[in-house]
Amino acid sequence: MEIVDRLLEGDRRAMARLMSHVENSSAHAKEALALIYPHTGRAHIIGITGPPGAGKSTLVEKLALEYRKLDRKIGIIAVDPSSPFTGGALLGDRIRMSKIALDREIFIRSMGTRGKLGGLARSTNDIIKVLDAFGKDVILVETVGAGQAEVDIAGSAHTTVVVEIPGTGDDIQASKAGILEIGDIFVVNKADRDGADRTKLELETMLELGFYGRKWKPPVLKTIARDGSGMVEVTEMIESHMDYLKSSGNLEVCNRERIEREFLEILREEVTEFIIENAKTQGLYLEILEGIICKERDPYSTAREIRVRVTGQNEPE
Amino acid sequence: MEIVDRLLEGDRRAMARLMSHVENSSAHAKEALALIYPHTGRAHIIGITGPPGAGKSTLVEKLALEYRKLDRKIGIIAVDPSSPFTGGALLGDRIRMSKIALDREIFIRSMGTRGKLGGLARSTNDIIKVLDAFGKDVILVETVGAGQAEVDIAGSAHTTVVVEIPGTGDDIQASKAGILEIGDIFVVNKADRDGADRTKLELETMLELGFYGRKWKPPVLKTIARDGSGMVEVTEMIESHMDYLKSSGNLEVCNRERIEREFLEILREEVTEFIIENAKTQGLYLEILEGIICKERDPYSTAREIRVRVTGQNEPE
Numbered sequence: 093m094e095i096v097d098r099l100l101e102g103d104r105r106a107m108a109r110l111m112s113h114v115e116n117s118s119a120h121a122k123e124a125l126a127l128i129y130p131h132t133g134r135a136h137i138i139g140i141t142g143p144p145g146a147g148k149s150t151l152v153e154k155l156a157l158e159y160r161k162l163d164r165k166i167g168i169i170a171v172d173p174s175s176p177f178t179g180g181a182l183l184g185d186r187i188r189m190s191k192i193a194l195d196r197e198i199f200i201r202s203m204g205t206r207g208k209l210g211g212l213a214r215s216t217n218d219i220i221k222v223l224d225a226f227g228k229d230v231i232l233v234e235t236v237g238a239g240q241a242e243v244d245i246a247g248s249a250h251t252t253v254v255v256e257i258p259g260t261g262d263d264i265q266a267s268k269a270g271i272l273e274i275g276d277i278f279v280v281n282k283a284d285r286d287g288a289d290r291t292k293l294e295l296e297t298m299l300e301l302g303f304y305g306r307k308w309k310p311p312v313l314k315t316i317a318r319d320g321s322g323m324v325e326v327t328e329m330i331e332s333h334m335d336y337l338k339s340s341g342n343l344e345v346c347n348r349e350r351i352e353r354e355f356l357e358i359l360r361e362e363v364t365e366f367i368i369e370n371a372k373t374q375g376l377y378l379e380i381l382e383g384i385i386c387k388e389r390d391p392y393s394t395a396r397e398i399r400v401r402v403t404g405q406n407e408p409e
Numbered sequence: 410m411e412i413v414d415r416l417l418e419g420d421r422r423a424m425a426r427l428m429s430h431v432e433n434s435s436a437h438a439k440e441a442l443a444l445i446y447p448h449t450g451r452a453h454i455i456g457i458t459g460p461p462g463a464g465k466s467t468l469v470e471k472l473a474l475e476y477r478k479l480d481r482k483i484g485i486i487a488v489d490p491s492s493p494f495t496g497g498a499l500l501g502d503r504i505r506m507s508k509i510a511l512d513r514e515i516f517i518r519s520m521g522t523r524g525k526l527g528g529l530a531r532s533t534n535d536i537i538k539v540l541d542a543f544g545k546d547v548i549l550v551e552t553v554g555a556g557q558a559e560v561d562i563a564g565s566a567h568t569t570v571v572v573e574i575p576g577t578g579d580d581i582q583a584s585k586a587g588i589l590e591i592g593d594i595f596v597v598n599k600a601d602r603d604g605a606d607r608t609k610l611e612l613e614t615m616l617e618l619g620f621y622g623r624k625w626k627p628p629v630l631k632t633i634a635r636d637g638s639g640m641v642e643v644t645e646m647i648e649s650h651m652d653y654l655k656s657s658g659n660l661e662v663c664n665r666e667r668i669e670r671e672f673l674e675i676l677r678e679e680v681t682e683f684i685i686e687n688a689k690t691q692g693l694y695l696e697i698l699e700g701i702i703c704k705e706r707d708p709y710s711t712a713r714e715i716r717v718r719v720t721g722q723n724e725p726e
Contacts, residue, residue: 355708355712368676403680403687
């Protein structure tokens with residue numbers, strides 16, 4: 093496939109075009125992804141997550157600059173599950189990021205959900221594969237918030253950095269729920285604001301409790317990403333985490349788990365797309381749907397009937 | 410099925426037990442859900458969402474009390490995608506909610522993700538069905554944040570209430586991304602704090618822009634849920650929204666769309682569970698997985714081969 097050959101030769105335009113195919117789930121996409129798959133698995137994938145307004149984009153930008161000093165090639169994926177209707181924040185990110193967009197060894201791609209409910213984590217994984225095969229050494233994946241999509245995407249990263257800001261009272265407590273256990277490194281950004289040390293201490297206390305006895309206890313660092321303070325330390329800590337993953341054998345275990353998870357996800361999509369397409373082309377679909385809407389049928393038994401019909405099997409062989 | 414008969418007769422314990430079956434995806438669950446399906450579709454499903462610390466739980470509690478004054482039977486589902494590791498917020502909610510838990514016509518159920526990545530929206534829909542069949546008139550579904558799970562769950566609600574708090578600067582702007590277009594009613598809670606009127610105005614301006622020309626323009630209300638201020642108005646507005654849905658014909662359209670979405674989701678789960686189970690019991694699974702890990706195979710072509718093998722078809726019939 094020409095687009096794959098050109099991508100593997102380092103053609104940026106071929107890479108960008110393949111990404112568009114992947115996002116539009118075009119027919120070419122799967123064939124190309126199959127071909128590039130053997131060339132993946134070398135990049136260090138770093139997830140950056142945290143609440144809106146924590147300064148993630150600035151931190152990602154500064155992190156990219158630090159890694160450029162180490163002569164690494166960088167891919168950045170900015171995942172924004174918000175709708176096109178409120179693209180303001182996204183636009184802001186793009187403008188800020190334009191400073192680093194001039195470096196040819198840094199490639200930036202934004203991704204939104206745009207009508208793709210639930211599929212964001214899947215397409216993010218595919219975009220990671222494209223950057224990886226292209227030869228990027230470090231792939232930074234920035235996601236907003238602590239919803240399901242973010243947790244799923246964190247599952248794709250080797251190292252997950254959770255960004256917090258100094259906060260007060262119960263609100264902060266609640267907002268930390270769910271992201272504590274996905275973080276390998278915690279960063280209190282905007283550390284020139286009041287309460288940074290308290291937030292750091294709070295996080296450390298909660299982590300002490302949750303990670304008691306584990307080999308890697310997530311450290312909490314302070315940064316002011318805007319002026320670059322603390323960014324060297326964050327970069328070094330990310331490298332330490334990768335060293336830990338390698339030396340402990342966890343890298344191999346996590347890679348195996350990730351590959352299995354991704355494969356099952358791909359298998360699910362492959363099969364369900366087929367079944368639904370099949371039901372629709374056979375013309376029965378609308379009749380069946382009408383029956384469910386009128387409550388003459390129920391969706392659970394109907395799904396089972398369709399499955400038995402398509403596979404020709406009542407129970408697993 | 411006895412448990413279904415007892416549920417339909419109004420046995421609260423049977424209802425709670427069925428919910429546990431549903432959450433554990435037990436073998437009984439699907440059979441029972443199929444049986445109760447014809448008894449669903451009567452409840453008004455109201456989604457309450459917003460950022461952590463917005464006071465959603467208190468607002469839900471007060472809303473339940475308002476609806477009890479109208480003699481409606483209430484179901485409350487508190488969806489918390491955070492992990493068991495940080496159950497603090499959840500515990501707090503339960504304690505606050507215990508005030509209303511004494512009313513036998515109010516049933517409260519919390520739901521977490523607990524190892525069920527991606528399936529939260531599906532099980533929430535099933536729990537809604539159980540409450541609906543049991544005879545609840547109003548089902549309040551409380552979710553945190555604005556992640557994918559929240560957007561999916563909002564898709565199940567007839568009326569979605571988005572709760573915000575007075576805020577300042579860019580942070581608020583960013584945190585609104587993604588939830589503006591899922592809200593039918595907006596509430597600025599904790600309205601005794603500074604900046605409530607400005608936040609209300611900001612929201613109204615953004616909504617004016619986004620909903621220009623549409624029939625239902627989401628109103629923005631101010632509340633202090635803690636002391637009950639503004640709760641009568643919120644309840645009346647929710648009722649007005651349902652009146653609008655009915656009179657405009659949108660209720661029927663949305664119901665059809667929701668039923669189709671739910672059916673496809675059930676079909677996906679049914680089929681993929683089967684295929685994966687099948688691959689695993691045939692012993693080929695580990696061999697295949699090993700090949701993918703060693704990069705001798707790729708996951709995309711492999712998924713296609715398995716699909717062809719199971720369905721015996723190359724392309725849709």
